[in-house]
Amino acid sequence: MIPADHPFFVLHADLPREGPGETADVAWAAEVAGTPDTARILDAACGPGGDLGALLRAAPKGHVTAIDLHAPFIDAARARWGADGRVTLTVGDMTTPEGPFDLIWCAGAVYFLGIEAALAAWRPRLAPGGAIAFSEPCLFTDAPSAEAIAFWQGYEGLTDAAGIAARVTAAGYETLATRALGDIAWESYFRPQEARIARLRPGADAGLAAVLDEAEAEIAGWRACRAETGYLLSVVRPA
Ligand SMILES: C[S@@+](CC[C@H](N)C(=O)[O-])C[C@H]1O[C@@H](n2cnc3c(N)ncnc32)[C@H](O)[C@@H]1O
Numbered sequence: 001m002i003p004a005d006h007p008f009f010v011l012h013a014d015l016p017r018e019g020p021g022e023t024a025d026v027a028w029a030a031e032v033a034g035t036p037d038t039a040r041i042l043d044a045a046c047g048p049g050g051d052l053g054a055l056l057r058a059a060p061k062g063h064v065t066a067i068d069l070h071a072p073f074i075d076a077a078r079a080r081w082g083a084d085g086r087v088t089l090t091v092g093d094m095t096t097p098e099g100p101f102d103l104i105w106c107a108g109a110v111y112f113l114g115i116e117a118a119l120a121a122w123r124p125r126l127a128p129g130g131a132i133a134f135s136e137p138c139l140f141t142d143a144p145s146a147e148a149i150a151f152w153q154g155y156e157g158l159t160d161a162a163g164i165a166a167r168v169t170a171a172g173y174e175t176l177a178t179r180a181l182g183d184i185a186w187e188s189y190f191r192p193q194e195a196r197i198a199r200l201r202p203g204a205d206a207g208l209a210a211v212l213d214e215a216e217a218e219i220a221g222w223r224a225c226r227a228e229t230g231y232l233l234s235v236v237r238p239a
Pocket of ligand 1: 067093112
C-alpha cells in the first residue's frame with residue numbers, strides 16, 4: 001500500500017473515483033447476478049464511493065456496506081453518502097465484513113489479493129444465491145505489445161479472459177458473464193485526474209511532479225494500448 005502522506009494522495013484526494021468505472025457496468029452486473037431490490041451489497045475497496053449511487057439504484061430498497069483501507073477515501077465517501085441510511089461506511093479490510101451479502105462488488109481491487117484468495121475469502125460472506133462482480137486487469141490479444149504489458153507495472157497475475165475464467169473455476173465458482181470496461185469508464189477516471197494535474201503542475205515540488213508525470217504516463221499508456229488491454233468485469237457465483 002502507498003503511505004497516506006505520499007504525494008500520490010495530493011493528486012488523488014477527493015477525486016470522484018479511484019479506478020475506471022461507469023454506472024452502466026454496475027447496472028449490468030446487478031442484472032446478470034439477479035440482484036433483488038432489497039439486496040445487501042458489499043462495495044469492497046469502495047475508494048471515495050464512486051459506485052455507491054449506481055449500487056443503490058440497483059437495489060433501491062437494499063443496503064450497501066462500503067469499506068476501504070484508506071481512511072481519507074472513506075471520509076470522502078461519507079461526505080457524499082453519510083446521511084443516507086442505506087449506506088454503512090467503514091475503514092478496514094475488504095474481506096472482513098461478515099454479511100451475508102447478495103452482491104459483492106469489487107471494482108479494481110481484487111488484484112491486491114489475487115482472484116482465488118479474494119473469492120475464497122468472500123465465499124462464507126455470500127447469501128444463498130449471492131454473486132460477486134469484480135474487475136480485473138486483462139489482456140485482450142494473444143500478442144500484446146510490451147507497452148500493454150508494461151501498463152500494469154509488473155502485475156504478476158496479468159492474464160487474458162480465459163486465464164481469469166480459469167482462476168474463477170479453480171476457486172470453485174462459475175462465471176455467469178463477462179464484459180470489458182469501455183472507454184467511458186476509463187475516461188471517467190482519467191479526465192478528473194487530468195484537470196487536477198493541470199491545477200497542481202505549476203509550483204509542484206519534485207515529489208509531486210514525479211507523481212504527476214507518472215499519472216500522465218499512465219493515462220497516455222492506456223490511450224495507446226486500450227485495444228490490447230483493460231479491465232474485464234466478471235460476474236461469478238459459487239458453483
Ligand atoms: C484502484 S482503487 C479502486 C477504488 C474504487 N473501487 C473505485 O473504483 O473508485 C483500489 C482501492 O482498493 C483499496 N484497497 C486495497 N486493498 C484493500 C483491502 N485489502 N481492503 C480494503 N480496501 C483495499 C485502496 O485503498 C483503493 O481505494
